[in-house]
Every structure is written in structure tokens, then in C-alpha cells.
Amino acid sequence: MDLFKNNTQIEGIDTTNACYGGTAALFNAVQWMESSYWDGRYAIVVAGDIAVYEKGPARPTGGAGVVAMLIGPDASLVLEQGLRGTYMANVWDFYKPVLDSEYPKVDGLLSNDCYIQAIDECYKNYADKFTKKYSSFKGVGNEFNWMIFHSPYGKLVQKSWSRMKYLDYIHNHKDVSQFDSNSNSHPLFSYKSIPSSKTFNDKDLLKISTDLYKQDYKQKVEPSLEFGSQIGNSYCGSLYIGIESLVSGKKSTDIKVGDRIGLFSYGSGLAASLFSLKVNKDISHFKQTSKVQERLSQRKKCSGKEFEDVLAQREKNHSLAGFEVKEEDVKQSGELWEGAYYLKGVDKLYRRTYDRASL
Amino acid sequence: MDLFKNNTQIEGIDTTNACYGGTAALFNAVQWMESSYWDGRYAIVVAGDIAVYEKGPARPTGGAGVVAMLIGPDASLVLEQGLRGTYMANVWDFYKPVLDSEYPKVDGLLSNDCYIQAIDECYKNYADKFTKKYSSFKGVGNEFNWMIFHSPYGKLVQKSWSRMKYLDYIHNHKDVSQFDSNSNSHPLFSYKSIPSSKTFNDKDLLKISTDLYKQDYKQKVEPSLEFGSQIGNSYCGSLYIGIESLVSGKKSTDIKVGDRIGLFSYGSGLAASLFSLKVNKDISHFKQTSKVQERLSQRKKCSGKEFEDVLAQREKNHSLAGFEVKEEDVKQSGELWEGAYYLKGVDKLYRRTYDRASL
Numbered sequence: 001m002d003l004f005k006n007n008t009q010i011e012g013i014d015t016t017n018a019c020y021g022g023t024a025a026l027f028n029a030v031q032w033m034e035s036s037y038w039d040g041r042y043a044i045v046v047a048g049d050i051a052v053y054e055k056g057p058a059r060p061t062g063g064a065g066v067v068a069m070l071i072g073p074d075a076s077l078v079l080e081q082g083l084r085g086t087y088m089a090n091v092w093d094f095y096k097p098v099l100d101s102e103y104p105k106v107d108g109l110l111s112n113d114c115y116i117q118a119i120d121e122c123y124k125n126y127a128d129k130f131t132k133k134y135s136s137f138k139g140v141g142n143e144f145n146w147m148i149f150h151s152p153y154g155k156l157v158q159k160s161w162s163r164m165k166y167l168d169y170i171h172n173h174k175d176v177s178q179f180d181s182n183s184n185s186h187p188l189f190s191y192k193s194i195p196s197s198k199t200f201n202d203k204d205l206l207k208i209s210t211d212l213y214k215q216d217y218k219q220k221v222e223p224s225l226e227f228g229s230q231i232g233n234s235y236c237g238s239l240y241i242g243i244e245s246l247v248s249g250k251k252s253t254d255i256k257v258g259d260r261i262g263l264f265s266y267g268s269g270l271a272a273s274l275f276s277l278k279v280n281k282d283i284s285h286f287k288q289t290s291k292v293q294e295r296l297s298q299r300k301k302c303s304g305k306e307f308e309d310v311l312a313q314r315e316k317n318h319s320l321a322g323f324e325v326k327e328e329d330v331k332q333s334g335e336l337w338e339g340a341y342y343l344k345g346v347d348k349l350y351r352r353t354y355d356r357a358s359l
Numbered sequence: 360m361d362l363f364k365n366n367t368q369i370e371g372i373d374t375t376n377a378c379y380g381g382t383a384a385l386f387n388a389v390q391w392m393e394s395s396y397w398d399g400r401y402a403i404v405v406a407g408d409i410a411v412y413e414k415g416p417a418r419p420t421g422g423a424g425v426v427a428m429l430i431g432p433d434a435s436l437v438l439e440q441g442l443r444g445t446y447m448a449n450v451w452d453f454y455k456p457v458l459d460s461e462y463p464k465v466d467g468l469l470s471n472d473c474y475i476q477a478i479d480e481c482y483k484n485y486a487d488k489f490t491k492k493y494s495s496f497k498g499v500g501n502e503f504n505w506m507i508f509h510s511p512y513g514k515l516v517q518k519s520w521s522r523m524k525y526l527d528y529i530h531n532h533k534d535v536s537q538f539d540s541n542s543n544s545h546p547l548f549s550y551k552s553i554p555s556s557k558t559f560n561d562k563d564l565l566k567i568s569t570d571l572y573k574q575d576y577k578q579k580v581e582p583s584l585e586f587g588s589q590i591g592n593s594y595c596g597s598l599y600i601g602i603e604s605l606v607s608g609k610k611s612t613d614i615k616v617g618d619r620i621g622l623f624s625y626g627s628g629l630a631a632s633l634f635s636l637k638v639n640k641d642i643s644h645f646k647q648t649s650k651v652q653e654r655l656s657q658r659k660k661c662s663g664k665e666f667e668d669v670l671a672q673r674e675k676n677h678s679l680a681g682f683e684v685k686e687e688d689v690k691q692s693g694e695l696w697e698g699a700y701y702l703k704g705v706d707k708l709y710r711r712t713y714d715r716a717s718l
Contacts, residue, residue, distance in 0.1 A: 007448040009484055013376035013383045013630055024372045027396070028387045034394035036441035037386070039488075082395035089366040097709030099678065100459040105708055125368055129398075271372055319458065349464055350456030 012043070018094060019150055020267020022047020022067070022236040027273075029071050030079055042072040049235035052311060054103040059311075061153050063232020067240035076281040077247070077261070083133055084275035085125030087118050094268035100319050112156060114270050116200055119160050122264065122274035123167050139173025140164045141216065144262035144276070146255070148224040148242035152233045157225065160264065161217045162209035170196060177212050187212055223251035230296050239265050247283050248290030255279055322348040330357050371402070377453060378509055379626020381406020381426070381595040386632075388430050389438055401431040408594035411670060413462040418670075420512050422591020426599035435640040436606070436620070442492055443634035444484030446477050453627035459678050470627055471515060475559055477631035478519050481623065482526050485633040498532025499523045500575065503621035503635070505614070507583040507601035511592045516584065519623065520576045521568035529555060536571050546571055582610035589655050598624050606642050607649030614638055681707040689716050 011032065015024040022045060029043035048066030053059045093111035096104045123140065130137040137143065141164070149157045168175070169188050175181035183189070187208050191199065199205050210217075224242035226249035228234075234241060246252065246261065261277040302310075324345035330336055336357040344355040370391065374383040381404060388402035407425030412418045452470035455463045482499065489496040496502065500523070508516045527534070528547050534540035542548070546567050550558065558564050569576075583601035585608040587593075593600060605611065605620065620636040661669075683704035689695055695716040703714040 007446065007480065009445055010447045011386070011445050013374055013379060013626075015372055015374050017372035020372060027370070028390070031387070031390040031394040031396060034396075035390040036393055037390060037443065084396065086368055086370050087366065088369045092708070092710045095709070097680070098459075100457075107708075121366065267372075321456070349451070349466075350454070351451045 011037075017271045018267035018269050019049070019152075019235045019238060020265055020269075020271040020273075021049070022240060023265035023267070023273060024271070026069065026071070026079075027084075033071065033073075034081070042070055045069040045071060047236040047240050049237070050102050051233055051235045052102055052314070053106070054101075055308075058106055058108065061233050063228075063234045063238075065231045065234030065237040065241050067234075067237045067244065069240060076279065076283050076286075077243070077277045078280045080133075080260075080276045080278055083126070083129050084273050085122040085127070085129060086271070086273045087121035087125060088271045089114070089118075091268075091270050093270065102315070102318055111152075111268055113200060114268070115152075115156060115266050115272075116160065116163055118266055118270060118272035119163050119264065119274075120167065120196060120200075122272050123164060126274040126276075127171075137173075139168030139171065140262055141168045141175070141213075142173060143260060144220065145259035146224065146246055147221050147262040147264075148239060148246060149221070149264045150239045150266040151225060151228050151242060152238070154225055154229060157221060158210060158217055159206060161221045162206060162213055165213040165216065166191065166199075166205065166209045167196060177216075179212075223249055223254075226250060227292055227296065236267075239263060243277075244290070244292055248286045248292060252287045253284065255283060257282060321346045321350045327358075331359055370396075376630045377626035377628050378408070378511075378594045378597060379624055379628075379630040379632075380408070381599060382624035382626070382632060383630070385428065385430070386443075392430065392432075393440070401429055404428045404430060406595040406599050408596070409461050410592055410594045411461055411673070412465070413460075414667075417465055417467065420592050422587075422593045422597075424590045424593030424596040424600050426593075426596045426603065428599060435638070435642050435645075436602070436636045437639045439492075439619075439635045439637055442485070442488050443632050444481040444486070444488060445630070445632045446480035446484060447630045448473070448477075450627075450629055452629065461674070461677055470511075472559060473627070473629050474511075474515060474625050474631075475519065475522055477625055477629060478522050478623065478633075479526065479555060479559075481631050481633035482523060485635075486530075496532075498527030498530065499621055500527045500534070500572075501532060502619060503579065504618035505583065505605055506580050506621040506623075507598060507605060508580070508623045509598045509625040510584060510587050510601060511597070513584055513588060516580060517569060517576055518565060520580050521565060521572055524572040524575065525550065525558075525564065525568045526555060536575075538571075582608055582613075585609060586651055586655065595626075598622060602636075603649070603651055607645045607651060611646045612643065614642060616641060680705045680709045686717075690718055 012025070012028060015021050015028065017024060025045045025047065029045050032038055033043065046066060046068050051062045051064060053062050091110065091114055092107065093114045094104050094106045098105075127137045130143070140147065147161060147164075149160050151157050166188060169181065169186075170192055172181070175186070179186045188205070191205060224246040226245040228238060228241050228245060231241060243261075243263075247255065257279050259279045261279070262274065263276060264272070264274050266272045325342065330342065336342055336359070338357060338359050340357045341354055342357060344353045346352050371384070371387060374380050374387065376383060384404045384406065388404050391397055392402065405425060405427050410421045410423060412421045450469065450473055451466065452473045453463050453465045457464075486496045489502070499506065506520060506523075508519050510516050525547060528540065528545075529551055531540070534545070538545045547564075550564060583605040585604040587597060587600050587604060590600060602620075602622075606614065616638050618638040620638070621633065622635065623631070623633050625631045684701065689701065695701055695718070697716060697718050699716045700713055701716060703712045705711050
């Protein structure tokens, strides 16, 4: 009896909460490493999801991407110990109640509101922890050299950075715009006397702060969107594709040892955390060794019609059992490459087997 | 906008792996507490599952039970730090591939085999860690005062204890049976020369070891089955209901400060761990304050037919949306008690609301 061909002493199982699942797995892995139970092994965190929407306006925002992270001692990018601001609440902004469907139910407007409110709460909790750790907090604008957000789409990210900078301003942290933070001629001056909880949907505030901090956004936040803007929203993977963009994309040469990278993770439902990494070593080799841009450029362009057809096929086959893909079909499809993994079959008992293509 | 009426800074999200999910949550909680991220708060671990089977021979083994555990410093029962043996493998013994059904697919024989093999592997890994921590390991028979198993049904638990004691014996740990462990007249002597990997399905071995260690089983293992035998298999909750049985059941008065309690957690798929608790304080108040036996005795006895009817109703309503339960019906049902939580409704967008009964 050889039940356990692939047996292991791996620790840790699936963590699930919309786009926050990968973040929870990362936290669990790091806490395992800080605990008495750690026995010197590396951890692998895999952040991924099925990121497809049913037909409708949200569909084009879906994407595809999974990030695997190797976590271990003496890393180039190091999580700041004991430092994160977390926020959770019970809301129905995006969820998957129809269990045999891949598609979520989405209340897009509510979800945006939740995201921005979570920014406020995580900012506050992170600032408290930061102050405890380092005895002062000068605002994310001053403390973060780079900032990465969970990125369902680009515009929400810019809105979020503007929001954080506005929070910096009303908390009296030194501004980096062309205006004197203490002057009543500062464009946001009138907002100092309004509680932040009253300004979530203030369109004037959004416009003023977006304009005011545009340059800062371009410099600190945009570099993390490089790959994501080509991939679309990959749900759990999105934040971590942001790290890959930052450290191996066009702007990666500007990253210095000692820089702090802020990360905001948001999962509907909702669970959110603001945390940070420090650059512990020279990372210039990341850009040289990364294959992401090369692999993105190898993608096959297809029409909207083809995309719709593939998703329709996928929807039809979603819960299918009792089939096997013939090797001949794999060879003739032209869709797989040598060594690519593919689903070989699902038997009548729904047991899945995978294989690698040999062309 | 008051999206966040129940907002919190709670950390941690759902962990899912058949009956192992609650164990993973417990490990994650404890590791959080040992890490730099812990800020002094208690953790609550909730171990539960839908423990129903489709019509057929497995149905009567299903049960119902959820365990909530408060985890914090200065506890009466303390996890032994840095000590656990974990084992994982990729098998299809019990799984839920039909996503809109509550029922699992079960290969019962395979699952039993997996469980027993996991015992062997966890035993080995636990023994290694134990030896590293305390410089020697004298076998579970000598090291554990009490032992609790994940308990899908009682017979498998007895088989597992017999297996562990047999492993003790072939690893030359001092026996506690009436036989001299070193003598060739020991009933298991001939098994010393057979690799343990060859004996998983050895019926003679099972019979001999079950007889040989019956008394030991009665004393160390049976007390943990007291409540579970009335409840049935509660999946994730099962192991932890075992703790409750042991520390507040009939035999709880025999538990002494300093005793070690072994725990074996098994989740199909599979993930398994052998770990241990030490009794850190007098626990005699547990028996006095526990309401489990009282609440079990308040249950309503129903016929097999009624049970089948309820499950049929449940199956029909499983994915239902767009309904609300009327307060009048709650009052008239006679099935709820004052203050009981119940599902008040699921709206057309599948959003669930709960309420408490006021009779």
C-alpha cells in the first residue's frame, strides 16, 4: 500500500477570505517562523484565486495570476516585526454564495466604500503600532518610500493614496506638496475641522487631494502597478504581483537598502491589513532574474469574442466529472507548451489528475 | 454611513481542511501569541463543520457539535511549545467536490487506512521532536497520562491506541502490560522483526494488541469519548469535544497537575498532527462549571424517520435564497428556546441575517 507517494511534514493548510487569503497565509507563515514550533524550514505562500466575473460590466476587470512567495530567514525583503494594523467587519460587498458557480456576487459601490473605510481604520491601527515600536509616526507619506495596494483596478489605488495623504495632513504630519502644511492657504485646510468619518464620499476632497498628491502617487505608488495593469485583478495575488512589479519592474533601480515599502491588503467580507516591508539587501538582481515581463510578452492576444467563448466553455465545464483529456488532443490544441501542467481528467468520483504536456 | 457596526481589529480568518481546520486555527492562534505580532489579546478558536452524510450506511455516524476555545496566557491546559509531529499527503479519502451539496464523497476503507498510516508518521515525527526537546522519549504509553483522538467512531480510536502501543513496543519502549517487554514470550515478539509499514492491515496484530492494551485503553483513552459517543462525529469539533469530555466528564477527578494529554488530529485529504497539552493548574472546577452533560440531557429524542425528514428538508433548502422566517412561526415551532440564535432569512442576494428567539 503506497498511499503516500507525495507524503510530507508540511505544516499549514488553506486560508480563505476573498482577496485576503494570501495575506493571512503570509502572516501565519511568518508567525510560525517566529514561534517555538519553527524547525528551520522555509515556507511557501501561494496567493491565488479564480478571478472571473459573470457577464456584465465587471467582467473586463477580472484577471489571472498566482504568486508564490518563498519565506525564510536572511531575506532581501523583511516584514517589520510586530507591526501591522488590521481591520475586520461583517459586510456583504463581494461574496460567493452560489457554491457551484465560480462567479461572485458584487456590490461594487459598497465594496469601494468598504475599501476606503478600511484604509482609514488600518491607517489608524498601523500608526498606533508604529508609534509604539518607534516612538513616533510621521505619516505614511514620510515613513513609506513605496506603497503597494490590493488593486482591483487602478483608479481605486490612486483614490486610496490620496486618502492616506489626506489622513496624514489632517493628523498634522508634514506634507510634501508645494504648500506649507501649517498654512491656512493649504488647499485642504478647511478639512482639518471636519471629522474624517464624514468625508468618505466627499468628491471635492477627492479631487483636491488627487491633484495635490499626483506627483507623489506617480513616484511611490505607480511602480507597483506595472504588471498588474497588464494582468487585471488577480484577487489574492494582486497585492503580491505589486511587490514583483516594484522590485523587478522599470523603477526597481530606484529602490535603496533601508527603504520601507507599505502594503495594504483588502479582502471583501471584510478583512484588511496595513503592514510594511524593509529592504534588507541590494535587490538589483531581481530585475535581471525576473521573467515576468518576458512571459507577459509571450501571451497570445485574443478578441473579446474568443474570451467570452472560453469563459462560456469554462462555465459549462465547471462542475463536470467523468472525463479524461486525450494526449492527442493536448498535442493538437496548440494551446499548451512543453512541460505545461494541465488538468488530465476528473473521474466519476470527482478525483482530479494533472499531467505535464509532452508535445 | 455605518457599514461597520460590528467592526473589530480581530486577526485571523477561516482555515479549511476537513476535520483538521480547527487544529490549524489553534496552531495559528498559538503561533500568533508566540510572535512579535501578539498584542496581549485572547484568541477564540471555533472548530466546527456540517457533519451530515447523504442517505446510506455512513449517515448514522454523523453528528453535531461545535467547540469554541479561549486561548490565552496562564491557562490551565497548556500546549507544549515546539512539540508536534505533523504529516500531510495528497489522498482522496473524504472530500466535498459537489459544491452545492453538504454531503461529502467518502471512501471509508481508504480513509481508515490513511488515518492509521498518519498515526505511524505523526508518532515518528512527534517522537523526534520530543527527543530533541527533552533528550529522551519513552513511548506514548509512558509519556502520555491521557490520550485523545479525532473520533469519527469509537472503534477506530481503540485501533489507533493499539497501534500506538504496538509502535511503542517495537521501538523498545517499556511496556505496561503484564508481559516483560524484553521477553520472547511477549505476544507481539514476532512483530519486532517485521517493518511496521507491512502491518497496517494485519488482523492478527490488531486482535493481539487490542486485547493486550485493553485495560490501558479503558484508563487513558475512554474518558475522552464520553460526550462524543453521545454526539456522534462532529468532524472538526470531535477532537476538542474529547478535551471537554476528559476535563469535565466522569473521570476528570483523576487528572493531576503535571499530567500530559496527547492529542491526535486527523483531517482527510490529508493533514494530521500529534501534539500534547500539559495540565498546568488544578482543573477540578471544570467539572463543576461544565454544562455539557446537562445540555446533552435536554436533547429531544426523535425517531429515525423524523431525523430523515429533517435532513431531507435541509437538503431541499440548502441553497435557497429569498425567504424570511416569521416571528410568529418561531414562536409556534416549539423547536427554539428563549434567546436561541436562528437564521432569520436569506435575501435574494443570498445575504443572511440571524436573530435571537423571543418566545
